[in-house]
Amino acid sequence: MKDPFAKTIGYRLNHTARLQRALSARLLSDLGLFPGQESVLKLLSEQDGRTMGDLAAALRVRPPTASKTIARLTSQGLVERRTTDGDGRLVRVFLTETGRTRSTAIDGVWEALENEIVAGLDGKERKRLRKLLRKVEKNLAARLGTDGGADDEADATDDDEDI
Incomplete structure (x- = not known):
């Protein structure tokens, strides 16, 4: 007998997300990365020298989680921590040259995954x-009282087109 839950959108969405994450992990492993690490590298490639708090907020994780990720990336030689002039307590994270090269390679992984x-x-x-996924995202974000990280620019572009 089939599970009636398997016919729900929630089940399909969850199962699809798990498969996407597994494939992402496989593709990122070719770069020596784990899922989540690529987001840090891409954030730093856009704006190098972010603080741990900035990174945690941008990644939507708690600071200890961001700190663990940065520690792992540091041990791989992809990022480095530097104290700010005048305030030894404020630490900023910067890409190394290896990290910058790896960050560029991530675009190819994301493109392959999208394809x-x-x-x-x-x-x-x-x-x-x-468009449908954005609607689901907005529903869930509204229920949680967050913005959900929706891309308003993409919303405006795609919503203007007839589908």
């Missing part, structure tokens, strides 16, 4: 799926 995710979907189906 796998949407294989077999035409442009119209991709737009529709993005």
